[in-house]
Amino acid sequence: MSEIRPLVLVTNDDSIEAPGLFKLVECLPQDVDIIVVAPAQPQSGKSSAITVNSPLRISSHPDVGAARVFTVSGTPVDCVKLALHAIVPRRPALVLAGINHGSNSGCNVIYSGTMGAVMEGCTVGIPSCGFSLLHHSMAADFDLSLPFVRDIISGLLADGLPDGVCLNVNIPAKVTPRGVRACRAAHGYWTDEYQRFTDPSGKPFYWLTGKFVNSEPLATDTDEYWLGQEYISLVPVSVDMSATSQVEPMSKRFDK
Amino acid sequence: MSEIRPLVLVTNDDSIEAPGLFKLVECLPQDVDIIVVAPAQPQSGKSSAITVNSPLRISSHPDVGAARVFTVSGTPVDCVKLALHAIVPRRPALVLAGINHGSNSGCNVIYSGTMGAVMEGCTVGIPSCGFSLLHHSMAADFDLSLPFVRDIISGLLADGLPDGVCLNVNIPAKVTPRGVRACRAAHGYWTDEYQRFTDPSGKPFYWLTGKFVNSEPLATDTDEYWLGQEYISLVPVSVDMSATSQVEPMSKRFDK
Numbered sequence: 177m178s179e180i181r182p183l184v185l186v187t188n189d190d191s192i193e194a195p196g197l198f199k200l201v202e203c204l205p206q207d208v209d210i211i212v213v214a215p216a217q218p219q220s221g222k223s224s225a226i227t228v229n230s231p232l233r234i235s236s237h238p239d240v241g242a243a244r245v246f247t248v249s250g251t252p253v254d255c256v257k258l259a260l261h262a263i264v265p266r267r268p269a270l271v272l273a274g275i276n277h278g279s280n281s282g283c284n285v286i287y288s289g290t291m292g293a294v295m296e297g298c299t300v301g302i303p304s305c306g307f308s309l310l311h312h313s314m315a316a317d318f319d320l321s322l323p324f325v326r327d328i329i330s331g332l333l334a335d336g337l338p339d340g341v342c343l344n345v346n347i348p349a350k351v352t353p354r355g356v357r358a359c360r361a362a363h364g365y366w367t368d369e370y371q372r373f374t375d376p377s378g379k380p381f382y383w384l385t386g387k388f389v390n391s392e393p394l395a396t397d398t399d400e401y402w403l404g405q406e407y408i409s410l411v412p413v414s415v416d417m418s419a420t421s422q423v424e425p426m427s428k429r430f431d432k
Numbered sequence: 433m434s435e436i437r438p439l440v441l442v443t444n445d446d447s448i449e450a451p452g453l454f455k456l457v458e459c460l461p462q463d464v465d466i467i468v469v470a471p472a473q474p475q476s477g478k479s480s481a482i483t484v485n486s487p488l489r490i491s492s493h494p495d496v497g498a499a500r501v502f503t504v505s506g507t508p509v510d511c512v513k514l515a516l517h518a519i520v521p522r523r524p525a526l527v528l529a530g531i532n533h534g535s536n537s538g539c540n541v542i543y544s545g546t547m548g549a550v551m552e553g554c555t556v557g558i559p560s561c562g563f564s565l566l567h568h569s570m571a572a573d574f575d576l577s578l579p580f581v582r583d584i585i586s587g588l589l590a591d592g593l594p595d596g597v598c599l600n601v602n603i604p605a606k607v608t609p610r611g612v613r614a615c616r617a618a619h620g621y622w623t624d625e626y627q628r629f630t631d632p633s634g635k636p637f638y639w640l641t642g643k644f645v646n647s648e649p650l651a652t653d654t655d656e657y658w659l660g661q662e663y664i665s666l667v668p669v670s671v672d673m674s675a676t677s678q679v680e681p682m683s684k685r686f687d688k
Binding site: 221224225226227228231232257261262283285286292295299300301328335341355356357358360361363365372373380381410413414416417422423429431432 | 479480481483487488507509513517555557612615616621626629635653667670685
């Protein structure tokens with residue numbers, strides 16, 4: 177009797193055109209079915225945004241290797257929601273996103289479309305993991321990291337993840353990673369965030385830029401630290417953002 | 433010698449046109465300065481999305497009561513970032529968002545543009561709080577809740593919030609709230625998420641809809657529970673999403 181093969185749903189935020197998407201597909205074992213549902217257009221910085229005020233389209237795309245491929249005219253979360261609603265033939269065993277062209281370490285997880293897709297998978301109870309390489313270029317070299325990515329995916333297929341927890345994996349660029357370290361996200365913030373321009377009619381406009389500041393440069397248990405040591409960082413992320421230890425103090429202050 | 437007055441930055445995700453925005457402004461005390469920086473267009477469901485691939489504009493708007501008012505051509509997070517970079521004359525004492533027309537309880541905090549703005553304020557270390565009314569209509573009646581909103585704001589101006597923690601306040605609709613309860617977000621998910629249409633040329637398209645399912649209907653310590661009891665729910669939210677209790681188990685599984 178044939179067993180039903182695990183199904184893996186793969187998405188990203190850099191769109192169907194991004195090489196990192198199919199590098200991630202390359203890391204999947206041969207004994208799974210693969211469906212790629214990627215944004216038709218780049219969706220960097222889209223966080224967990226959903227499209228509420230306009231329609232979405234699904235388009236088919238030629239197969240890539242063993243993967244069936246579709247695009248959705250929306251955000252990464254739209255891709256996961258619509259894939260689960262209208263594309264996949266059965267519940268995926270895993271939702272993967274990436275490999276992102278650019279870092280999602282530190283506080284950047286909250287802006288990340290890659291991690292938006294991952295949190296969506298987690299919210300509906302599917303083990304979910306995002307991968308990001310610390311290199312923005314479309315010509316970034318992913319190959320040095322792929323053996324590690326393969327191992328992480330095998331571990332996820334074998335043992336899943338605890339309820340409500342997904343993974344944010346970041347990969348140092350231009351080196352053979354020295355290993356993998358589970359850790360927490362470094363606290364930090366962005367500074368010098370906008371470049372100001374003046375348009376031909378004399379009116380100002382602004383373009384996002386800036387520099388990430390790690391507020392904990394001395395901490396040795398953070399993703400920023402381990403990435404600096406040329407390790408792959410693996411941060412377990414909770415989709416429930418409630419600060420449960422603060423419920424009682426806030427109760428004392430605000431209940432009435 | 434005159435003291436410098438606290439500055440409060442107010443934004444939302446329903447845009448400058450939404451009545452809830454100025455209902456929130458009405459709740460501020462007379463001894464603060466108020467700057468409103470709201471999205472020029474509705475931004476529901478934008479989560480913590482940022483605009484990375486196009487320019488942003490700031491426009492001035494006539495004062496509303498004691499508030500100076502601006503719009504930004506982007507998302508709620510863009511509003512907070514650009515306000516802090518280019519609009520406010522000094523660091524705000526408080527970032528407030530809302531009053532949102534619609535619920536941001538349960539897992540919906542992750543899709544919420546209102547809470548995206550709040551988390552941005554929190555990330556840069558400013559006490560920040562979002563308010564949402566469980567009623568989508570632009571004609572929603574906010575007035576029954578305003579005395580409670582005023583009290584919460586006073587408490588925030590007096591005592592701030594712990595580092596890394598912001599507040600997600602949801603307000604039951606069409607009733608005089610029975611009180612305020614600090615609690616955690618109910619776990620849940622959305623189901624029946626899309627309506628399928630066929631366009632005049634015979635091609636399908638999809639529109640987001642759906643129903644929120646509370647996975648913990650029996651829990652009495654969640655926002656969904658207290659809202660059902662006609663209380664205002666106040667959830668402390670952590671902007672660091674790291675599941676720190678899972679670092680060690682993940683270390684055992686994935687470190688190499």
